[in-house]
Amino acid sequence: MPRVKLSPPRMSWTLLAVAAALLLLSAAALMQYHLIEQVSRADRRQHREYTERAVRNFGGEFREELASPLLLFRPLPAIPHDADLAAHLAGLASHWRESSRRPRLLSSVAYAEMRPEGFAYRVAPAAGGEFKEAAFPTSLSHFRHMLEEHVRTPGGEPHLFPNGFAFMVEGDDPVLVFPLVAAPRHPHGADERQHHSQAPEGFGSAHELKGWCFLTLDAEYLRAELLPELVERHFGRGEQSDYRVTVTAGEPPRVVYQIDPSAPSEDASTEDAGLVIFGPHVQPGRPAPPPVPPHHAPGGPQMLMRSPFPPEPEGSLPRMAGPPETNGPGAWRLSLRYKAGSLETLVTQARRRNLALSFGVLLLLAGSTLTLGLAARRARRLARQQLEFVAGVSHELRTPLTVIQSTSYNLARGTVQDPARVRKYGAVIQGEARRLIAEVERMLGFAGIQSGRAAYDFRLTDVGELIGRALEEFRPAFEEGAWTVEEDVAESLPPVMADARAVESAVKNLVENGLKYGAAGRWLKVSARAARNGKGNEVRVTVEDRGPGVEPSEAAHIFEPFYRGGAARDASAAGGAGLGLALVRRHAEAHGGRVTVARPDAGGASFTLHLPAKEGGDA
Numbered sequence: 001m002p003r004v005k006l007s008p009p010r011m012s013w014t015l016l017a018v019a020a021a022l023l024l025l026s027a028a029a030l031m032q033y034h035l036i037e038q039v040s041r042a043d044r045r046q047h048r049e050y051t052e053r054a055v056r057n058f059g060g061e062f063r064e065e066l067a068s069p070l071l072l073f074r075p076l077p078a079i080p081h082d083a084d085l086a087a088h089l090a091g092l093a094s095h096w097r098e099s100s101r102r103p104r105l106l107s108s109v110a111y112a113e114m115r116p117e118g119f120a121y122r123v124a125p126a127a128g129g130e131f132k133e134a135a136f137p138t139s140l141s142h143f144r145h146m147l148e149e150h151v152r153t154p155g156g157e158p159h160l161f162p163n164g165f166a167f168m169v170e171g172d173d174p175v176l177v178f179p180l181v182a183a184p185r186h187p188h189g190a191d192e193r194q195h196h197s198q199a200p201e202g203f204g205s206a207h208e209l210k211g212w213c214f215l216t217l218d219a220e221y222l223r224a225e226l227l228p229e230l231v232e233r234h235f236g237r238g239e240q241s242d243y244r245v246t247v248t249a250g251e252p253p254r255v256v257y258q259i260d261p262s263a264p265s266e267d268a269s270t271e272d273a274g275l276v277i278f279g280p281h282v283q284p285g286r287p288a289p290p291p292v293p294p295h296h297a298p299g300g301p302q303m304l305m306r307s308p309f310p311p312e313p314e315g316s317l318p319r320m321a322g323p324p325e326t327n328g329p330g331a332w333r334l335s336l337r338y339k340a341g342s343l344e345t346l347v348t349q350a351r352r353r354n355l356a357l358s359f360g361v362l363l364l365l366a367g368s369t370l371t372l373g374l375a376a377r378r379a380r381r382l383a384r385q386q387l388e389f390v391a392g393v394s395h396e397l398r399t400p401l402t403v404i405q406s407t408s409y410n411l412a413r414g415t416v417q418d419p420a421r422v423r424k425y426g427a428v429i430q431g432e433a434r435r436l437i438a439e440v441e442r443m444l445g446f447a448g449i450q451s452g453r454a455a456y457d458f459r460l461t462d463v464g465e466l467i468g469r470a471l472e473e474f475r476p477a478f479e480e481g482a483w484t485v486e487e488d489v490a491e492s493l494p495p496v497m498a499d500a501r502a503v504e505s506a507v508k509n510l511v512e513n514g515l516k517y518g519a520a521g522r523w524l525k526v527s528a529r530a531a532r533n534g535k536g537n538e539v540r541v542t543v544e545d546r547g548p549g550v551e552p553s554e555a556a557h558i559f560e561p562f563y564r565g566g567a568a569r570d571a572s573a574a575g576g577a578g579l580g581l582a583l584v585r586r587h588a589e590a591h592g593g594r595v596t597v598a599r600p601d602a603g604g605a606s607f608t609l610h611l612p613a614k615e616g617g618d619a
Contacts, residue, residue, distance in 0.1 A: 018373035107218035113211030169330030182210035271335040279331030400432035456499040488527040494613040509580040514545035521546025537613035546604040
């Protein structure tokens with residue numbers, strides 16, 4: 001027995017293309033996920049670096065603004081030993097009011113000195129006025145102690161000597177404190193160059209601590225003008241800002257400034273970034289810098305204009321939460337919180353949004369790919385059905401035309417002389433012509449419905465009369481094939497509002513379908529009954545045969561154009577283009593009805609045309 005090699009089933013190229021596209025989309029989705037993860041990490045790092053840089057710049061500029069009076073009020077290298085401190089500081093205050101871009105930054109200027117009669121402390125408003133005796137603030141008592149007791153550092157010099165300064169807090173107001181350094185007393189007749197050659201470079205031990213200068217900053221000006229200006233510059237204005245900015249002072253913290261005054265104050269532990277921008281701080285003295293071109297204040301001594309802060313290390317970042325000692329009493333702390341939530345929440349929301357957008361696009365592509373694949377398969381199926389339609393139509397048209405041609409040829413040649421045979425030939429020609437006309441009308445009707453140009457003439461119609469006419473047209477075929485035809489039309493059927501031509505065509509198609517595919521049983525029954533459904537009365541026209549029937553898997557497709565069931569395809573001699581049942585459904589839907597198919601217990605197929613009855617008719 002020869003061996004037969006079975007070839008594996010060929011997979012459609014459309015399925016292969018769709019599968020390949022889905023695999024590529026899956027790989028793209030995986031790559032997109034990893035890319036979004038990297039973008040999220042980079043976004044988190046960028047947000048943090050930007051925020052930290054903004055906080056650092058804000059703190060640096062704020063401290064620079066607070067210490068800006070030192071550029072004018074702190075003299076370098078020293079003031080004359082016999083200078084009147086009141087006159088000296090009054091001249092500097094006058095120059096500050098005339099030349100400073102923030103004259104309201106200072107609220108008062110004060111100094112303390114030791115006189116023969118004892119300790120003296122005098123205060124004058126920065127806006128102008130005379131120095132007057134005042135009680136020395138208790139919060140600054142250690143400076144008085146250093147002056148009265150001649151307290152020295154381990155190096156033998158006074159504290160903050162010669163060019164140091166300190167930030168202190170008096171009540172709510174920041175205070176700048178720096179030593180008033182007096183020039184050395186030169187012995188009478190001594191050579192000045194010899195004296196300087198014996199002293200070390202810069203400030204020598206011959207310089208003396210004349211007293212202390214206290215520059216009190218206006219806390220209300222800081223709160224109302226400086227802080228809003230700096231916040232707008234570094235973090236944005238109002239609604240345009242991505243942050244909720246708060247400046248607190250003291251322990252427990254109290255709000256000094258808030259970008260949104262209506263927002264509730266929050267705990268510092270919930271901040272996304274923070275920095276102590278001001279607090280009690282000592283900047284110790286350092287050797288004097290190289291000489292620079294002097295600046296002379298009107299009526300005042302020589303000044304050295306330079307920044308009071310040392311440069312910060314390159315790339316240094318502020319501590320996001322300062323050590324406990326920086327948050328002590330009097331410290332001012334800047335706290336930032338993202339309006340959208342914490343930084344992690346902000347990044348997570350952006351990540352989810354990017355994931356949703358990217359995967360949405362990929363799902364759209366996947367859906368488009370599947371749709372294209374299904375459309376391609378449907379197009380191939382429709383192409384195959386159309387080919388079968390062309391073949392069926394060709395067969396349907398060729399058969400009657402061939403019969404008409406052969407019979408008419410015999411008649412024309414005089415081959416048939418017997419009158420009975422001539423009548424029979426004429427009947428054949430008439431039947432085939434009628435069959436040909438019916439097929440052409442079926443195709444034209446379907447084309448009209450598909451194009452939307454079909455027009456229906458709805459009138460009150462007697463369905464029983466239409467059924468009689470349809471059966472009468474097929475009576476010769478039933479008699480020739482020895483069919484058993486049962487007609488069961490109920491009396492007093494309610495009229496239907498219908499197009500008589502369309503309903504008759506639908507009944508004829510059902511009868512012709514039974515005649516074609518029920519030939520094995522040679523039995524047909526046409527019945528009509530009135531019934532009720534969920535919407536009202538209807539007339540049900542049923543055509544039942546004893547043929548092979550319709551499989552349940554084919555019932556959903558039997559009314560599709562060009563579709564032919566398995567039994568119809570097997571009965572190749574029956575022919576057909578697969579348009580009859582499609583036309584029945586279109587006509588039924590145009591009348592507001594429907595058509596159904598069932599499999600009776602006795603076998604075969606049962607098609608029922610449901611037509612809405614005229615309201616008020618007898619059911």
